[in-house]
Amino acid sequence: MKKIFYTILLLLTMSSLIMAQATGNRNYAKRAKGNVNYNNNTYNDYSEVPQNIEPNVTLGQGKLVTLEVQILSNQKADTYVAIFNLTQMGKTVDETNWLLTDRYNGFAQELQSVGIPKDAIYLDMISFVPLYEYEKEKKIFSKTHNEVPKGFEMQQNVHIKYNDMSMMPKIMSVAAKYEIFDLVKIDYAVDNQEAVYVEMREKAVAHLVQEIELYVDRLGVDLESGYRIVGENKQVSFPVDRYSSYNAYSNVSLGGTPEKGKVQDMYKPKTMYYDKVAYDNFDIVINPTVLEPAIQFMYTMKIQIAVKDPNQPTPQHVWLTPDGDLVPIKID
Incomplete structure (x- = not known):
């Protein structure tokens, strides 16, 4: 029985050590409130960490279908x-x-x-x-x-x-x-920044075309006859803006505060680390593995397509003859 207990205790200890190695002191600093000064700098909407990890779906009102693709490209500086x-x-x-x-x-x-x-x-x-x-x-x-x-x-x-x-x-x-x-x-700096955006635009178009085909072929939504509006936006994040810092330490009290004398605090170094833009909100990530701090290019393309209402009658074109008759005209 003692051997089983010691084995379980050892496994739990090893499990906590493995978790610490996997997450790093950054997460320890976030948990130890009051003892740690943790500052995670945020510079744009792309870097915000969502509080709710479950995806939310919002259906647009009216007769418009909106499709959007977000792409991130990690580029090593030249x-x-x-x-x-x-x-x-x-x-x-x-x-x-x-x-x-x-x-x-x-x-x-x-x-x-x-x-x-x-x-x-x-x-x-x-x-x-x-x-x-x-x-x-x-x-x-x-x-x-x-x-x-x-x-x-x-x-x-x-x-x-x-x-x-x-x-x-x-x-x-x-x-x-x-x-x-x-x-x-x-x-x-990247020498050919234009080529980066060209690659991202081509991938965005291919992704949206594939989504439209999915709507038409698999879901039966008529997206081919409606007019389309396309918009795009781009942004870039440089490594100099992506460094965060924290102090990793824990104060241990053995019986309260000292009764006499002064308390001399030790110097506690501040850790800085490269905190890349998270991939949470992106559909496509180019060069996802980042070893060296990279320039992160972000690109969004959005398309709105007017959908035909199946309950609305199709307008008819007629011709009024000299005799007063109405003759239907088929217009392709």
Whole structure:
């Protein structure tokens, strides 16, 4: 009996470990309310997670049949642009400019040695402002503090274009040598964006044609004689907008709060992860498996078709002869 109990306990423990590995700390962070700061950024309607997973069917009113297809295409970037911020302070204008120029020149020169060509590096001037500090007036019984110039601060951004994501560790290593630690963002780009939408449009048309044939051949709905209205829409989501963050930790209390002394909280790192647009609402997903953060193109095509009412009599065309007779005319 003890062996059976231990076996069940082991299976339950292993099951919980497997579930943790399958779902990840993101779900643990969502469950542990109060102890975890979880922020899941949402940037468009496509990324909303439905509360009710059961599909809802809405029948349109009147004599219109509406068909819709939504397509998502995951595309690996062809080029990347990383933006680093350089901030330099100095006592004088010349000193500030010289120090920053020296850092940039060294950074740009060493980037070329790791495979970044000179024409793929661009320097963007951001700001050049004076710095002030408060100085107390040296007067008897005076409490006045005046702002006086202390120095200058210059900021510039370095834009670096590259074609292979494996270049980023090399770029970061060179940047660290010149005390450049602020990676502002990385932009992703697809060279032939038009071709992506052409592929999605063709798949949308093929999907809708297949649905119309299903209505006509299998369900007996007359969609061939009605007029049609077609509309389309497109949207794109870049990786820079798809990162979410959370703090994964759990506070354990062993007997309440301390009675004496101060509580010193430990530093709890924040986890960031790429949270792609979910596939829930899409009929077709091109390149569904995403290993590297991808540019996600979204396309929707909707068609409305007027359906003939079987109870409404077919209008007849007649010809009034000179003798006063009504002769039916068949018009195809």
